[in-house]
Amino acid sequence: xxxxxxxxxxxxxxxxxxxxxxxxxxxxxxxxxxxxxxxxxxxxxxxxxxxxxxxxxxxxxxxxxxxxxxxxxxxxxxxxxxxxxxxxxxxxxxxxxxxxxxxxxxxxxxxxxxxxxxxxxxxxxxxxxxxxxxxxxxxxxxxxxxxxxxxxxxxxxxxxxxxxxxxxxxxxxxxxxxxxxxxxxxxxxxxxxxxxxxxxxxxxxxxxxxxxxxxxxxxxxxxxxxxxxxxxxxxxxxxxxxxxxxxxxxxxxxxxxxxxxxxxxxxxxxxxxxxxxxxxxxxxxxxxxxxxxxxxxxxxxxxxxxxxxxxxxxxxxxxxxxxxxxxxxxxxxxxxxxxxxxxxxxxxx
Amino acid sequence: xxxxxxxxxxxxxxxxxxxxxxxxxxxxxxxxxxxxxxxxxxxxxxxxxxxxxxxxxxxxxxxxxxxxxxxxxxxxxxxxxxxxxxxxxxxxxxxxxxxxxxxxxxxxxxxxxxxxxxxxxxxxxxxxxxxxxxxxxxxxxxxxxxxxxxxxxxxxxxxxxxxxxxxxxxxxxxxxxxxxxxxxxxxxxxxxxxxxxxxxxxxxxxxxxxxxxxxxxxxxxxxxxxxxxxxxxxxxxxxxxxxxxxxxxxxxxxxxxxxxxxxxxxxxxx
Numbered sequence: 001x002x003x004x005x006x007x008x009x010x011x012x013x014x015x016x017x018x019x020x021x022x023x024x025x026x027x028x029x030x031x032x033x034x035x036x037x038x039x040x041x042x043x044x045x046x047x048x049x050x051x052x053x054x055x056x057x058x059x060x061x062x063x064x065x066x067x068x069x070x071x072x073x074x075x076x077x078x079x080x081x082x083x084x085x086x087x088x089x090x091x092x093x094x095x096x097x098x099x100x101x102x103x104x105x106x107x108x109x110x111x112x113x114x115x116x117x118x119x120x121x122x123x124x125x126x127x128x129x130x131x132x133x134x135x136x137x138x139x140x141x142x143x144x145x146x147x148x149x150x151x152x153x154x155x156x157x158x159x160x161x162x163x164x165x166x167x168x169x170x171x172x173x174x175x176x177x178x179x180x181x182x183x184x185x186x187x188x189x190x191x192x193x194x195x196x197x198x199x200x201x202x203x204x205x206x207x208x209x210x211x212x213x214x215x216x217x218x219x220x221x222x223x224x225x226x227x228x229x230x231x232x233x234x235x236x237x238x239x240x241x242x243x244x245x246x247x248x249x250x251x252x253x254x255x256x257x258x259x260x261x262x263x264x265x266x267x268x269x270x271x272x273x274x275x276x277x278x279x280x281x282x283x284x285x286x287x288x289x290x291x292x293x294x295x296x297x298x299x300x301x302x303x304x305x306x307x308x309x310x311x312x313x314x315x316x317x318x319x320x321x322x323x324x325x326x327x328x329x330x331x332x333x334x335x336x337x338x339x340x341x342x343x344x345x346x347x348x349x
Numbered sequence: 350x351x352x353x354x355x356x357x358x359x360x361x362x363x364x365x366x367x368x369x370x371x372x373x374x375x376x377x378x379x380x381x382x383x384x385x386x387x388x389x390x391x392x393x394x395x396x397x398x399x400x401x402x403x404x405x406x407x408x409x410x411x412x413x414x415x416x417x418x419x420x421x422x423x424x425x426x427x428x429x430x431x432x433x434x435x436x437x438x439x440x441x442x443x444x445x446x447x448x449x450x451x452x453x454x455x456x457x458x459x460x461x462x463x464x465x466x467x468x469x470x471x472x473x474x475x476x477x478x479x480x481x482x483x484x485x486x487x488x489x490x491x492x493x494x495x496x497x498x499x500x501x502x503x504x505x506x507x508x509x510x511x512x513x514x515x516x517x518x519x520x521x522x523x524x525x526x527x528x529x530x531x532x533x534x535x536x537x538x539x540x541x542x543x544x545x546x547x548x549x550x551x552x553x554x555x556x557x558x559x560x561x562x563x564x565x566x567x568x569x570x571x572x573x574x575x576x577x578x579x580x581x582x583x584x585x586x587x588x589x590x591x592x593x594x595x596x597x598x599x600x601x602x603x604x605x606x607x608x609x610x611x612x613x614x615x616x617x618x619x
Contacts, residue, residue: 004431004434004435004438004472004475004476005389005392005393005471005472005475006393006435006439006468006469006471006472006475007438007468008393009393009394010390010393010394013390013393014390024500024501024504025501028501028502028503028504029501031503032501032502032503037563037567038559038560038563040503040506040507040510040563041510041559041562041563041566042556042559042563043507043510044506044507044509044510044511044513044514044559045510045514045518045555045556045558045559045562046555046559047507047510047511047514048510048511048513048514048515048517048518048519048555049518049551049552049555051360051515051518051519052515052518052519052521052522052551052555053522053548053551053552054356055356055357055519055522055523055526056522056525056526056529056544056547056548056551057526057539058539058540058541058543058544059536059539059540066539069548086503086504086507087507087511089504090504090507090508090511091511093508094488094508094511094512094515096479097479097482097483097488097491098359098360098363098364098483098488099356099359099360099427100427100428100431100476100479100480101431103389103475103476103479104385104386104389104475104478104479104482105386105389105390105393105475163438167397168397168464168468169438169439169441169442170441170442170444170445170446170461170464171441171442171445172445193541194541194544194545194548197541197542197544197545197546197548197549198545198548198549198552200545201545201546201548201549201550202549202552202553205549205553206553209553209556311453311454311611311615312608312611312612312614312615314401314453314611315610315611315614315615316401316606316607316608316609316610316611316612316614317400317401317404317607317611319607319610319611319614320401320404320405320606320607320610321404321407324404324405324407324408324411325407325411327408327411327412328410328411328412328414328415328421331411331412331415331416332414332415332421335415335416335418
């Protein structure tokens, strides 16, 4: 469910970064003003706990495969929305850096998909609502399972939207939805059952840990709605604005280049041609290279322009790759020798 | 079991790498953060069928990996481990985008195949960038770099707390998982009932630990701020590092070098 950098466009990645950064800033202010100071260490340790819990697998009955907890809903239940959002965000940062699990540009998307929905949608709108009357174990389990499943459904749908908006995957929208939602429904239910098992164990062992029955929700209700509205508006505005700029400008540039060099026939037939055309245009406007007119004159018909581009792309690509690899090996040789001479010891643990 | 232990050792391994010393390690964290950001944005911003223009970006890992003394083998293993996810998402492109865009010595190649290969290349590049940043900077370094770049103090403290307790709790969990494994025959006891109480116990212990930690930190004068040993100063060489790499990345973005090289070679050959 973690999105990778390779799947998103800079416009979508940037917009979601802005949204998640705003969320982090808002929640940080909330936590800073929270009179309960022990929350800071609680958040840190619970973030580490999520990793620890992921080191323990359990067997999914009748399938033989194993799974582990995701932890988003668990954190929301234990910490409340603001602290949970920050903790989930920090877990995702660590996953992106230590495991390259979810990219750095996609971090904004991942924080939104996996943090916002459990903390600010499922927790206040489902979990709190169900738990507002007197709590029983069944009620608690139902609330946890339902909110975990809904949070993951929303997150998965959000993944689809972000991927489609980026335009890297060719999967049609409905097929993508039909693939993602059922898979994540299953994952969400498993996640909910696991979370419910852990929470009800803790509740039995030490009920005070969960602050459960509460009619004091009103003071909580308005900010959550405001955050949701602001974040949604920001997504729409920034997303719409940035993606328009991202998609219009390059086309405009291509158009301008085609116009100025007087090869209008290239721009008419679809995106790919336009793309190849722009690549060609870029090369042809490089002043120093005299090879292109010569090549074009030598073989006007036998090599179509696309084939020419593709072959030189392959040749050039392999040459560049070989160059880079050789450089890397040479550097490793030289630097390795140098460093060994300077300090042979602490590094080679 | 083997897999969970493995992810724990991965965690430790990259943390160890980041505590080595090299010219790259000594560069200011902010400089490396900025360079990594520009690298990723440039590499990802290409049109979806681009392949050849992405290749020059391998220059960055090819130079930094040896210079930072990161074992290339480790990075490759990590990339190979994650590659199935990229394949899973990209594999549909060849089926849905069948328009033939070019042909190489008579073999037609569709746009979908191109964009699939492009996704894989982007994937490897962005993974390498993230792992290189981590292995050459270290998590505390990245956190204080981010703090200097004005992320909220609460969040940077949260990141550092998480990092500090990660290894303690993770090794505890790995021990628990191993103990359960040794006591379960034919997979008995690995189901949900045991799981709930196992993780529940871990959680209770964690909460107690959090309380002790908080008291201990308060009694040692913690005021919501961690202090970094290494002084933070942006030197001229740090700025030069960022400026040089960023301008290279931006040049690669707008000038298709491999294409030009190929044309020169083809031109010379004919």
